[in-house]
Amino acid sequence: MTRSNPYAGNVSDLLSRVDNFAVIESTLREGEQFANAFFDTEKKIEIAKALDEFGVEYIELTSPAASEQSRSDCKAICQLGLKAKILTHVRCHMDDAKLAIDTGVDGLDVVIGTSSFLRKFSHGKDMDYITQQAIEVVSYIISTGLEVRFSSEDSFRSDLVDLLNIYTTVDKLGVNRVGIADTVGCANPRQVYELVRTLRGVVSCDIECHFHDDTGCAIANAYAALEAGATHIDTSVLGIGERNGITPLGGLCARMYVANKEYIMGKYKLHMLRDIENLVAEAVDIQVPFNNYITGYCAFTHKAGIHAKAILNNPSTYEILQPEDFGMTRYVSIGHRLTGWNAVKNRVTQLGLNLSDDQVKQVTAQIKALADIRPQGIENVDALLRQFHEKVTKQTAN
Amino acid sequence: MTRSNPYAGNVSDLLSRVDNFAVIESTLREGEQFANAFFDTEKKIEIAKALDEFGVEYIELTSPAASEQSRSDCKAICQLGLKAKILTHVRCHMDDAKLAIDTGVDGLDVVIGTSSFLRKFSHGKDMDYITQQAIEVVSYIISTGLEVRFSSEDSFRSDLVDLLNIYTTVDKLGVNRVGIADTVGCANPRQVYELVRTLRGVVSCDIECHFHDDTGCAIANAYAALEAGATHIDTSVLGIGERNGITPLGGLCARMYVANKEYIMGKYKLHMLRDIENLVAEAVDIQVPFNNYITGYCAFTHKAGIHAKAILNNPSTYEILQPEDFGMTRYVSIGHRLTGWNAVKNRVTQLGLNLSDDQVKQVTAQIKALADIRPQGIENVDALLRQFHEKVTKQTAN
Numbered sequence: 192m193t194r195s196n197p198y199a200g201n202v203s204d205l206l207s208r209v210d211n212f213a214v215i216e217s218t219l220r221e222g223e224q225f226a227n228a229f230f231d232t233e234k235k236i237e238i239a240k241a242l243d244e245f246g247v248e249y250i251e252l253t254s255p256a257a258s259e260q261s262r263s264d265c266k267a268i269c270q271l272g273l274k275a276k277i278l279t280h281v282r283c284h285m286d287d288a289k290l291a292i293d294t295g296v297d298g299l300d301v302v303i304g305t306s307s308f309l310r311k312f313s314h315g316k317d318m319d320y321i322t323q324q325a326i327e328v329v330s331y332i333i334s335t336g337l338e339v340r341f342s343s344e345d346s347f348r349s350d351l352v353d354l355l356n357i358y359t360t361v362d363k364l365g366v367n368r369v370g371i372a373d374t375v376g377c378a379n380p381r382q383v384y385e386l387v388r389t390l391r392g393v394v395s396c397d398i399e400c401h402f403h404d405d406t407g408c409a410i411a412n413a414y415a416a417l418e419a420g421a422t423h424i425d426t427s428v429l430g431i432g433e434r435n436g437i438t439p440l441g442g443l444c445a446r447m448y449v450a451n452k453e454y455i456m457g458k459y460k461l462h463m464l465r466d467i468e469n470l471v472a473e474a475v476d477i478q479v480p481f482n483n484y485i486t487g488y489c490a491f492t493h494k495a496g497i498h499a500k501a502i503l504n505n506p507s508t509y510e511i512l513q514p515e516d517f518g519m520t521r522y523v524s525i526g527h528r529l530t531g532w533n534a535v536k537n538r539v540t541q542l543g544l545n546l547s548d549d550q551v552k553q554v555t556a557q558i559k560a561l562a563d564i565r566p567q568g569i570e571n572v573d574a575l576l577r578q579f580h581e582k583v584t585k586q587t588a589n
Numbered sequence: 590m591t592r593s594n595p596y597a598g599n600v601s602d603l604l605s606r607v608d609n610f611a612v613i614e615s616t617l618r619e620g621e622q623f624a625n626a627f628f629d630t631e632k633k634i635e636i637a638k639a640l641d642e643f644g645v646e647y648i649e650l651t652s653p654a655a656s657e658q659s660r661s662d663c664k665a666i667c668q669l670g671l672k673a674k675i676l677t678h679v680r681c682h683m684d685d686a687k688l689a690i691d692t693g694v695d696g697l698d699v700v701i702g703t704s705s706f707l708r709k710f711s712h713g714k715d716m717d718y719i720t721q722q723a724i725e726v727v728s729y730i731i732s733t734g735l736e737v738r739f740s741s742e743d744s745f746r747s748d749l750v751d752l753l754n755i756y757t758t759v760d761k762l763g764v765n766r767v768g769i770a771d772t773v774g775c776a777n778p779r780q781v782y783e784l785v786r787t788l789r790g791v792v793s794c795d796i797e798c799h800f801h802d803d804t805g806c807a808i809a810n811a812y813a814a815l816e817a818g819a820t821h822i823d824t825s826v827l828g829i830g831e832r833n834g835i836t837p838l839g840g841l842c843a844r845m846y847v848a849n850k851e852y853i854m855g856k857y858k859l860h861m862l863r864d865i866e867n868l869v870a871e872a873v874d875i876q877v878p879f880n881n882y883i884t885g886y887c888a889f890t891h892k893a894g895i896h897a898k899a900i901l902n903n904p905s906t907y908e909i910l911q912p913e914d915f916g917m918t919r920y921v922s923i924g925h926r927l928t929g930w931n932a933v934k935n936r937v938t939q940l941g942l943n944l945s946d947d948q949v950k951q952v953t954a955q956i957k958a959l960a961d962i963r964p965q966g967i968e969n970v971d972a973l974l975r976q977f978h979e980k981v982t983k984q985t986a987n
Contacts, residue, residue, distance in 0.1 A: 260961035380778035407808030480878030563658035
């Protein structure tokens with residue numbers, strides 16, 4: 192859609208990667224930082240296999256430096272022979288990097304805090320030290336032939352000059368990707384667009400982005416980043432992660448489906464989303480939110496009379512996502528006070544009853560009156576419609 | 590924050606209303622279109638009073654044309670004498686408008702579908718007809734002295750020229766606000782910014798925006814709209830509405846708090862958010878999502894060792910929202926395999942135990958080993974720390 196203008200529109204649209212990006216699925220790294228999360232080896236393997244079958248390009252795992260089990264799980268997943276590339280996320284330390292390389296991963300996601308907050312209250316290092324550390328660790332990983340990403344942490348509260356300097360340095364070393372991370376969830380889409388677009392002009396390597404959702408922009412920020420030329424987006428199933436989490440895999444699919452449906456449907460098995468979400472929700476003992484993207488139980492429920500009428504004529508009127516593309520179904524609710532006679536008429540037809548428009552309007556008023564007292568299930572509505580039909584048929588016969 | 594540049598930055602920033610906007614709270618209108626929702630009179634009044642006390646500027650109610658009870662509830666809420674202005678949301682019909690005016694509302698939110706989809710599959714009217722209808726209904730409402738908003742539906746799939754024509758027409762009539770609605774949830778923030786900014790240059794009245802969340806941009810779009818000069822944002826509690834809903838009140842507060850904390854804290858009683866969300870969640874029989882903005886149970890839980898350490902030094906390192914401003918508390922989780930010795934050291938100090946850094950590192954390794962098998966509750970961790978302390982104290986004593 193961004194390129195539909197025959198005059199090519201804004202030249203910056205040419206940078207857009209909304210139809211050419213990869214997902215770095217971090218349920219087994221960021222997701223392990225979710226309050227409830229504890230994955231044993233078996234569950235990690237089950238999740239990794241499901242994500243691989245779904246079609247994600249990368250699977251990111253907890254650092255092998257975190258614990259002995261983390262290290263052996265990392266090895267086990269590397270040996271599964273998945274299509275997805277396996278990454279692990281490590282601090283910018285030689286010890287961690289070496290431990291990671293020994294697990295057999297395809298690549299390392301290296302991270303260090305660059306904001307004044309993190310420099311002061313976390314690791315206590317200055318930019319010169321960080322740069323030296325980055326050069327040492329990144330060069331070493333490159334020398335092993337593995338893929339490497341170098342990311343700052345809390346990038347949106349880091350000094351822009353510091354950021355561009357260090358990214359330029361690692362880009363020249365031959366890093367595969369540089370990463371921008373909104374670690375605290377403070378960034379907004381226009382800000383993301385500006386930062387990524389600036390960075391796009393400075394480095395030649397790929398650009399990965401990681402967005403927390405504390406202030407509700409994790410999906411929109413991912414989209415803005417892709418519009419500005421980012422190439423990789425971090426996700427987790429249901430968005431689980433530190434605090435309230437990051438860009439959810441399903442929500443990102445919903446957004447990107449609107450940008451380029453064929454592209455997303457071609458690369459991911461979207462009908463697997465619901466099962467993968469249920470798998471992870473069960474593993475970390477949470478309920479899938481009522482309003483979850485695509486798979487939330489009301490995502491395709493239409494209620495207001497005016498909506499119901501149009502949906503029955505043409506679902507695209509009030510649906511930007513087609514439920515059948517995700518293995519879901521549409522539901523038009525009619526037993527409530529907001530119902531409309533067109534929706535009721537549709538049900539009348541489904542039941543094989545024969546009523547005039549005026550008669551449908553009469554019975555709709557009866558449904559509304561009943562539903563003003565309490566909502567009516569479809570069985571009640573159907574019974575009412577049948578009774579009404581019987582009554583008017585008898586009257587006509589008399 | 591948008592105005593922090595002393596050279597005033599981009600001239601378009603002067604349009605920004607991120608620190609000067611009003612909320613139109615639509616839980617009792619859009620929220621009634623949520624699959625589960627059925628509010629009786631008593632519950633509507635309870636919700637309206639709570640929202641009023643919270644500080645929302647407007648409360649929007651279901652059209653009195655929907656059902657007899659909707660009409661009498663509308664009257665009842667108008668008679669409560671709330672500080673918030675009471676609006677009702679009606680189709681662009683004289684009959685509906687007259688019915689609404691008789692309820693005693695402060696204003697009417699008038700809506701009509703302008704997209705080709707809605708014109709073809711919903712009401713079947715052309716733009717000339719829509720314009721005539723708008724002129725008649727809007728002029729009539731203005732003549733009664735009530736506040737009036739005229740909104741298109743599905744604005745982002747409507748013809749731009751059609752939209753600007755009809756908005757210009759009603760602006761000249763003296764409408765209070767024009768409305769943009771992303772009825773299907775397809776819009777993205779940069780698109781919203783462009784449309785609102787264009788509209789801002791065309792009409793002199795206020796601009797209201799309504800965003801559905803099907804593709805995860807409802808909060809970010811609201812923010813982009815305010816940056817572009819929109820003045821009013823529609824919300825509902827927990828975002829409840831048609832399908833997976835609209836911009837949530839709590840999520841919008843989180844976003845706007847980051848833009849201008851003093852402004853948001855000055856106008857809304859943020860510590861009421863949790864109670865209001867629980868009230869609505871109970872009324873419509875849903876659970877507050879695990880990852881809900883601000884009030885989700887893990888919104889302020891910190892887990893990874895590196896996060897925990899920095900948070901204990903300075904919460905702003907990994908928190909953009911301060912939990913105490915919302916009546917919430919922070920929790921640093923330590924009984925898991927991602928824990929770090931700095932977080933453990935903090936707990937050791939809280940318990941009044943005396944251990945050297947090396948000893949804390951030893952006991953941290955023990956916690957990690959246990960937590961590799963299963964996560965440890967705080968009671969277990971505390972018991973382990975006390976045992977360890979006793980043991981090393983005895984050793985020192987010997």
